[in-house]
Amino acid sequence: MADTTAAATYGSYLKIDELLSLQQPRSEGPEHDELLFIIIHQVYELWFKELLHEFDRVSRVLTGDEPHRAQHTLKRILTILKVMVAQLDILETMTPLEFLSFRARLEAASGFQSDQFRQIEFVLGAKSETAIARFPEASRAREALVRRHQAPTLWDAFLHYLSREGYPVPAAQLSRNVTAQAEPSPDIQTILIDVYRSDPKNAELCERLVDLDEGLQEWRYRHVKMVERTIGMKRGTGGSSGAAYLATTVGRPLFPDLWEIRGHL
Numbered sequence: 001m002a003d004t005t006a007a008a009t010y011g012s013y014l015k016i017d018e019l020l021s022l023q024q025p026r027s028e029g030p031e032h033d034e035l036l037f038i039i040i041h042q043v044y045e046l047w048f049k050e051l052l053h054e055f056d057r058v059s060r061v062l063t064g065d066e067p068h069r070a071q072h073t074l075k076r077i078l079t080i081l082k083v084m085v086a087q088l089d090i091l092e093t094m095t096p097l098e099f100l101s102f103r104a105r106l107e108a109a110s111g112f113q114s115d116q117f118r119q120i121e122f123v124l125g126a127k128s129e130t131a132i133a134r135f136p137e138a139s140r141a142r143e144a145l146v147r148r149h150q151a152p153t154l155w156d157a158f159l160h161y162l163s164r165e166g167y168p169v170p171a172a173q174l175s176r177n178v179t180a181q182a183e184p185s186p187d188i189q190t191i192l193i194d195v196y197r198s199d200p201k202n203a204e205l206c207e208r209l210v211d212l213d214e215g216l217q218e219w220r221y222r223h224v225k226m227v228e229r230t231i232g233m234k235r236g237t238g239g240s241s242g243a244a245y246l247a248t249t250v251g252r253p254l255f256p257d258l259w260e261i262r263g264h265l
């Protein structure tokens with residue numbers, strides 16, 4: 001029986017043995033760069049897990065009318081996003097030929113199949129039933145995605161918060177179908193203009209949401225550039241057209257109302 005009385009150590013608390021056993025290259029040799037490729041993706045998945053944890057907190061504290069805590073958590077999220085963008089520099093030290101030395105061994109594996117990335121998109125409002133259908137029924141990934149799909153988004157939590165702050169958020173917005181992508185709304189834009197002009201506390205919160213939107217777009221832009229420099233216009237292992245598909249996802253805002261109003265301030 002395991003000794004449950006022993007004091008935790010660095011190794012036991014962080015499960016270092018398990019962690020270090022999880023990097024398993026598939027290439028013969030194995031090829032030198034495959035370890036970096038595996039580690040960087042695993043690190044991203046850990047950051048995705050942490051981001052989801054923090055997004056849940058932002059929604060929770062907004063629902064509890066604690067805007068300062070929401071600001072604080074958003075600041076942490078933005079710092080993580082900066083690190084995530086910077087990490088792409090490491091992978092860009094891998095040349096096209098170094099990647100080709102093991103690319104075939106990835107078979108159909110692709111970041112396209114990261115359910116946590118899709119969960120992040122769902123939390124931030126980019127909902128898609130097609131994305132759910134790509135994951136096997138009853139899998140952990142599918143169940144997590146279905147849960148996120150049915151839950152209100154961060155933007156929904158923000159609109160409910162604004163309503164409790166006294167802003168005239170239309171009832172239709174507050175009771176909208178949260179499984180659908182939120183549409184830009186002239187009524188919300190009028191409210192946001194008011195917030196920016198006369199409510200510094202909530203205007204700051206809006207600015208952090210714009211930072212978040214821009215931060216994710218920055219990751220998408222850097223990822224597509226990295227893809228272009230590594231595989232050019234080849235198709236992706238996940239079955240898409242590759243860089244051409246990824247380019248269509250760059251520049252699509254998460255919170256369109258916050259971008260729309262900027263020209264009217």
Ligand code: HEM
Binds near residue numbers: 112117241242
């Ligand atoms: C040499 C490095 C990389 C290459 C060549 C690459 C290539 C691609 C390609 C071609 C796609 C489009 C889907 C497909 O058909 O496969 C894609 C999607 C994706 N990749 Fe990468 N990728 C790389 C590194 C990474 C890293 C480090 C991450 C971090 C997790 C990542 C996350 C994603 C995600 C989340 C998507 C889905 C994006 C979307 O659908 O909007 N990729 N990647």
